[in-house]
Amino acid sequence: MKYNSVFDIIGPVMIGPSSSHTAGAARIGKAARNLLGSEPSWAKIHLYESFAKTYKGHGTDFALAGGLLGFETDDTRLSKALELAKERGLTIEFVEDTSAVSHPNTARLTIGNEEGQVELVGISIGGGKVEITELNGFELRLSGNHPAILVTHNDRFGAIASITSILAKHKINIGHMEVNRKDLGKEALMVIEIDQNVEQAVLQELTNAQKIIKVSTIVS
Numbered sequence: 001m002k003y004n005s006v007f008d009i010i011g012p013v014m015i016g017p018s019s020s021h022t023a024g025a026a027r028i029g030k031a032a033r034n035l036l037g038s039e040p041s042w043a044k045i046h047l048y049e050s051f052a053k054t055y056k057g058h059g060t061d062f063a064l065a066g067g068l069l070g071f072e073t074d075d076t077r078l079s080k081a082l083e084l085a086k087e088r089g090l091t092i093e094f095v096e097d098t099s100a101v102s103h104p105n106t107a108r109l110t111i112g113n114e115e116g117q118v119e120l121v122g123i124s125i126g127g128g129k130v131e132i133t134e135l136n137g138f139e140l141r142l143s144g145n146h147p148a149i150l151v152t153h154n155d156r157f158g159a160i161a162s163i164t165s166i167l168a169k170h171k172i173n174i175g176h177m178e179v180n181r182k183d184l185g186k187e188a189l190m191v192i193e194i195d196q197n198v199e200q201a202v203l204q205e206l207t208n209a210q211k212i213i214k215v216s217t218i219v220s
Helices: 017-036 049-054 059-066 078-088 159-169 201-209
Strands: 043-049 092-097 108-111 116-126 131-134 138-143 148-154 174-181 188-192 212-218
Touching: 017 049, 017 059, 017 108, 017 116, 017 131, 017 148, 043 049, 043 059, 049 092, 049 108, 059 078, 059 092, 078 092, 092 212, 138 148, 138 174, 138 188, 148 159, 148 201, 159 174, 159 188, 159 201, 159 212, 201 212
Parallel strands: 043 092
Antiparallel strands: 043 108, 108 116, 116 131, 131 138, 148 188, 148 212, 174 188
């Protein structure tokens, strides 16, 4: 196995006890919060296999709650996140789901507030690293370890070009990009991993582009 740095071996700076069950879970929760665009008021979290069996003992429950509250993996408040969630009016339901999944550390989060809701599937792949494999019914493969822009758009000619041209104008480099659609001519999802976080003005310009329905971000 090839490691890019020592941090791939020892994992991130984090509140324990487990990089996979705690740090990874916190990052999945925070990714969901970022994609919603604000703090949720409710969350329903399905946990599978290893997550479902050990989530209380390994801190997966409070880590997911902490991520939903916007906490980083090394935030000392993480272990108290369930209590803090109640204080902030965030209701969380955990479901031990027996459905078959492709990875033992899998969680499906459906979260929302009065502005809308988001549903995603995240897996913790070890060392605090995660992947988002589904968003609002779209299959994708998104690392939660790099800044990303997610663009829901009409599946029409020119939509992709309108987004990439704006990023090029602002000299924002694309590290990885994929496009998925549910059906021909319906809604589609652009997933763009980039090298740096983007300013709000750029996000607004992307939102105003032709054929664009919604723009969400994951920040590093």
